[in-house]
Amino acid sequence: MRGLLLVLSGPSGVGKGTICQALCQRHNRIAVSVSATTRAPRPGETDGVHYFFVSRERFRTMIERNELLEWAQVYQDFYGTPRAPVARSLAEGRDVVLEIDVQGALQVKEKLPAAVLVFIYPPSLEELERRLRRRGTDAEERIARRLEWARSELEAMPKYDYVVVNDRVEAAVAKIEAIMVAEKCRPVYFTAQGGKTS
């Protein structure tokens, strides 16, 4: 019996993190993958919980040793998903959620075609801009760059298995729950779980 690998992805500022948290609060058996990153911790972030904060040297070693399921450079920083914990949880039959950016999501799908890719879509570009500003950690120029980047990331949407508009978090989570139920009804999943063919 294997778990489901769910990849929540979409432009920065779209609310991936909030949705991921809400989903995991409702389903405490879901394993959340903790990413490795070279960026500096933000206030309130704990090493090993929000991210594994690593040096650029350590990150390079992880790439070389093929210890990452995906990795990407976003602006100056590197982000990646350690492969081993994901594989372990899936083998134990636990569902795993990855909350990653668009580049990373497409890499995961290439390596693990059984991964289910969900694109979190903003209600509008105006709302996305509001959310990026509300975060309040970035300079104006950086926000403009992020918005332009987000716009280009929206074009990857057709490559995803599903698209969920994040207008209300509860509604988005309910759709993702439905997607998980549906994906477990796939014939290939049914057969892999030893579906009754008595």
Next chain:
Amino acid sequence: MRGLLLVLSGPSGVGKGTICQALCQRHNRIAVSVSATTRAPRPGETDGVHYFFVSRERFRTMIERNELLEWAQVYQDFYGTPRAPVARSLAEGRDVVLEIDVQGALQVKEKLPAAVLVFIYPPSLEELERRLRRRGTDAEERIARRLEWARSELEAMPKYDYVVVNDRVEAAVAKIEAIMVAEKCRPVYFTAQGGKTS
């Protein structure tokens, strides 16, 4: 805005009809396709509600005029799905459910690849036999033939989009509801509905 075409299918006796009824009771916007058939009405069946009961001559004309979305011969009888009412409901944005046998379902998928095929699977072959016997309308020899046929139909399962085990009707209906929510999150559906790309 277009509706979703959901095809509920599976071996005879698996409980397609009960699930279809329960689903439509919970969602009164769903349009149920009424099949045409050449078989005699069973007690309690009404023409135009449960089936359109037609002569073999009329059925042949419907085939010739391409008025059927799918048709099949089961034992001595013909069954088919009139195309026009399905197309009309979908264009109006209503979801449509077809409850048809395995041959028919695969024909529909060929003609309308956007159709979502759900295979209703029996909890076990023993349970399927019990259900066929409970119906009580068929002779022993006919039951044996149905069972053999059902066994062969189970092999079509991998060609379906989803498989739902009918152990409890409520649980099966809940899974089908999740499948409908998920399918409406497909990128192609999102784009067809004029998904916000402002």
